[in-house]
Amino acid sequence: MIKMIVFDMAGTTVDEDNVVYKTLRDAVNATGGYKFSLQEVLASAAGKEKRDAIAGLLGSKGAVTGEQIDAAYQSFKTALETAYANLDVKPTIGATSFLKQLRSAGIKVVLNTGYNAATAQSLIDKMGWKAGEEYDLLVTADQVAQSRPAPDMIALAQSKLGIASAQQIVKVGDSAIDIEEGKNAACGYTVGVTTGAQTAAQISEAGPDFIIDRLEDLKLRLPLSL
Known part of the structure; x- marks a missing residue:
């Protein structure tokens, strides 16, 4: 039962409207100078704890430091707060x-x-x-x-x-x-x-x-x- x-x-x-993953994509791309697409982010990061998701994406491009992960995560959180404030x-x-x-x-x-x-x-x-x-x-x-x-x-x-x-x-x-x-x-x-x-x-x-x-x-x- x-x-x-x-x-x-x-x-x-x-x-x-996938605002979380669009924001996460932008934060990762800005941090590493990458060009991850939304589809790549969804395939890799969907459902994961967001810092882990960022670490995985950055790590897929090679060695990554904790400082880079922290910077991208903080950028993501700040941008997401702004996005959610205006989101329907x-x-x-x-x-x-x-x-x-x-x-x-x-x-x-x-x-x-x-x-x-x-x-x-x-x-x-x-x-x-x-x-x-x-x-x-x-x-x-x-x-x-x-x-x-x-x-x-x-x-x-x-x-x-x-x-x-x-x-x-x-x-x-x-x-x-x-x-x-x-x-x-x-x-x-x-x-x-x-x-x-x-x-x-x-x-x-x-x-x-x-x-x-x-x-x-x-x-x-x-x-x-x-």
């Missing part, structure tokens, strides 16, 4: 009503993300979502020892919400690393969704149980009593 569903944020439940953030299509349906049926809804807590909460606030209405718990990368693909965020949510077995948990996300996270946490199902960063082909590389085109399609593929 499914008791908890863990949803990624950007690209899965939150539509922010909205839920992905059908997300608000579907999450409320899940909660009404007694299924715990968790939002998890490679963002830090402040950034994640700012997105939630812009959408007008509230804990106890659209979701039960927010878990962010800066609240655990290891971010994705490690299972730490899911394990923390499982502990906080009192879910007895990981087999009662579903992980849903728009990138391969979301699927890897769910598998590492031994979730009962891992599900990809094509509303965000990566294509179905890219997500498929991680071996999800299935891939959907919108969140509400979960009602057709999972044993949910809604």
Whole structure:
């Protein structure tokens, strides 16, 4: 029996037009004088804790120092704050009503993300979502020892919400690393969704149980009593 569903944020439940990855691309390119495309950044960095994502991109071009990573990360954070202040953030299509349906049926809804807590909460606030209405718990990368693909965020949510077995948990996300996270946490199902960063082909590389085109399609593929 499914008791908890863990949803990624950007690209899965939150539509922010890839502003995070566009901003990250610009910060990395400016720091190293590179010309990473948005597609390259999405393929490499989607779903990861953002400092780790920057380190990976810079490292793919050769030796990189901690100072370079720190400089790019600080540039990214500053630019993202400005971008988000002016951004029209909205839920992905059908997300608000579907999450409320899940909660009404007694299924715990968790939002998890490679963002830090402040950034994640700012997105939630812009959408007008509230804990106890659209979701039960927010878990962010800066609240655990290891971010994705490690299972730490899911394990923390499982502990906080009192879910007895990981087999009662579903992980849903728009990138391969979301699927890897769910598998590492031994979730009962891992599900990809094509509303965000990566294509179905890219997500498929991680071996999800299935891939959907919108969140509400979960009602057709999972044993949910809604």
